[in-house]
Amino acid sequence: MTQKDVYHTITVSPAPVLFKVKNSKFFGYAYPVSNEATIKSHLERLKEEHHKARHWCYAYQIGNEDQTFRFSDDGEPNNSAGLPIYRQIQSFGVTNILIVVVRYFGGIKLGVGGLINAYKSTAQLTLEHCQIITKTIQTTYLISFAYTDINKVMRIIKEKNLEVINQKLELNCEITISVRKKDSNMVFNLFDGLYGVQIKKLNSDNIQ
Incomplete structure (x- = not known):
């Protein structure tokens, strides 16, 4: 049986994407990461850059065969933000990546379904703007x-x-x-x- 020795990831961050719905703005960011310290650094920098935003939701996946992942709703309703972002990471089949979606609230509530769609769409757009490459183990x-x-x-x-x-x-x-x-x-x-x-x-x- 042939061992799997390739995986898909990114090596550079694309320009952020913007998704708008009902006056809310969602900015999507992608970063190549290999450890949690780097992830923490990116999140801290984004919170400084977007200090007037309402939410900084994210998901990441690290590793090849033994993968570590985590996602955060950061105050949004349970599983309405972080999980949709993480599912896009799974859908694109990438690892060693962090996706952050920064939300500016526009005054109109979107509901759980609207939030799920917004975070999913922003993560999808972000990944579509990434140059995904194949690496060898x-x-x-x-x-x-x-x-x-x-x-x-x-x-x-x-x-x-x-x-x-x-x-x-x-x-x-x-x-x-x-x-x-x-x-x-x-x-x-x-x-x-x-x-x-x-x-x-x-x-x-x-x-x-």
């Missing part, structure tokens, strides 16, 4: 061996066209390689089967 390995074994190690690296991201070629050698996740087990087994060669996974799967 990589696995990083450290290969350790004696210099006398360098030829057999380098032969595999060359044959499999592996990316070397760091190397120390001395009496005791170390080479760090980056491998697409779907190829990681195959590559691990190739080096693990070599006498005198040790291979270990350096960290959690990362992106490229």
Whole structure:
């Protein structure tokens, strides 16, 4: 079974979008994010920029296989704002993203149904303005061996066209390689089967 090793995300924030209904204004923002500290920073900046707004509702999703998500109604009726935003993130199939919808109240109540539609529409417009790209999940390995074994190690690296991201070629050698996740087990087994060669996974799967 082939492992999934790609996902969809954004790398730049598009210009904000504006959705209007019954005098209320909804500004939509999208940010590439990888941790909650960055999310907090974006929210604080938007609250300063739009200090006269009534609500700053948002949803985010972080991670690839193990995903973390959260959404907030920020004072709007329960599940009328954050959840519709999050459902658009799911619909577009993106991760490592924060969507914030800033609302200026126009004096006319929209009702729960109207709010759901407004927040959904703003999030959808925001995502449509994003440049969504595909990224690859990589696995990083450290290969350790004696210099006398360098030829057999380098032969595999060359044959499999592996990316070397760091190397120390001395009496005791170390080479760090980056491998697409779907190829990681195959590559691990190739080096693990070599006498005198040790291979270990350096960290959690990362992106490229």
